[in-house]
Amino acid sequence: MSTIENAPAAKEHKKTIAETMLELEEVDKDLYQSKKLWIPVSGKKAFGGNIIGLALRAATMTVSNEFQAHSLHSYFLSTAGPDAPVMFHVDRIRDGNSICTRSVTARQQGKDIYICTVSFQVPRPDAPNHYDPMPDVPHHSVLKTYEESMQSYIEDSSTPKSLTRYFKVMLNEPVPHDFKFTNRQTFKDFMNPPASKQQNFWIRCKGQLGDDLALHQSVLAYESDVNLLDTTAVTYGGSWLTNVGPDPIIKTILSVDHSMWFHCPFRADEWMLYVCDSTRYGSNRGLVFGRIYKEDGTLSVTVAQEGTVKLRNSDSSTAVVQSKL
Structure with missing residues (x-):
């Protein structure tokens, strides 16, 4: 088992939500089955990051301990429903020195x-x-947590009642990770963010993981899909919250492909900064690159994702947004 360098002494471990969502049952040689999938309260399908993390977990279970994942390249062919397990078949393409x-x-x-x-x-x-x-x-210590933000929106008298009910449901959702946006602390910040090609937020797994680096990589692969493609909408003054309501800015958002490069060991249960850049949008496709840093400033992971993103009046607004940025 590959362990994280300078890891603290092992303690009695309580399984995190993320670990539960990344559990696999071995059905046959190189064939694994999911035990549980995370279905976000805002959707009816399994979270794409959950599938990425499970696939990486399955692949890792077929290599010897001295190897560490350094890159992953993938395509989403269809969404996963909530009512049946997902099977992961691993092909051993090559074993080198x-x-x-x-x-x-x-x-x-x-x-x-x-x-x-x-x-x-x-x-x-x-x-x-x-x-x-x-x-x-801004450092994560001075920013609101996800739960604190939701609670402040609920208590804000200007928040529409329909959204207040939605936020209350979200507060009760067993989310596997904590995250804090660096420049959005109020309801107005989320509903009407300034147009920007970049968004930054701190993220970490809720709870404590063990010292197996492969597990931390699978958990971060899971988390790497959080808010990444949404950066396309931020370029047009939208956010994931603007997908709620009668006239959402985001009409459709679906991941098509997802790539990752792991540069060095890290802990997914410690705060990491996710820097997301919207590089290109056109033909209802958004291309976003992400950089994930440890708190000490070390670049640990690079991410790239392209997806289908249909925005309200996107065809007519492209030139306007380009002129503003």
């Missing part, structure tokens, strides 16, 4: 819903390295 490769196909009720290729490497921590610096943003 320093790199090995796995392909994973996820199926539900006989239908392919997701495919990915994962590459593993024997780490070389002493090799030279460099990376883009972490941006200067």
Whole structure:
């Protein structure tokens, strides 16, 4: 088992929500089955990040302990429903001395819903390295939690009653992670954010994980899908909250492909800064790149995702937004 460098002494472990959602049952050699899927209160399908994390978990279970995942490239073929387990079949593409490769196909009720290729490497921590610096943003200690933000929206007299009911439901939802936006602290900030090609937020798994690096990678793969593609809407003055109501800015948002590069060990149960950049939007497709930093400023993971994003009046507003940014 690959462990995180300088990990604290092991303590009695209580399973987190994320771990529960990433549990797999071995059905046969290289064939695994999900036990539980996270269905967000705002949707009727399984969360895409949950599928990514499970696929990475399945691939990792077929490699020897000295290897660590360093990249993942995947496509979503269809959404996963809540009423049946997802099967993950792993193909052992290559086993080399320093790199090995796995392909994973996820199926539900006989239908392919997701495919990915994962590459593993024997780490070389002493090799030279460099990376883009972490941006200067407010520290997570001075920002509101997700729960505090929801509660403040509920107590705000200007919040529409329909949204107040929605926020109360969200507060009772067993969310696997904490997150804090660096520049959105009020209801107005979320409903009418300034147009920007970038959004930043702190994120971490709720609860304490063990010291298995592979588990931390799967948990962060799960979390890497949170709010990423939404950055396309932020470019047009929208947010995930503007998807609620009679005339939402976001009409459709679906992930198409998702890639990750793991650069160094990290802990997914500690605060990490997620920097999301909307690089391109056109033909109802958004391309977003993400950088995930440890609190000390080390770039740990890079993410890229393209998806179908249909925005209200998106065709006519593109030129306007480009001129503002």
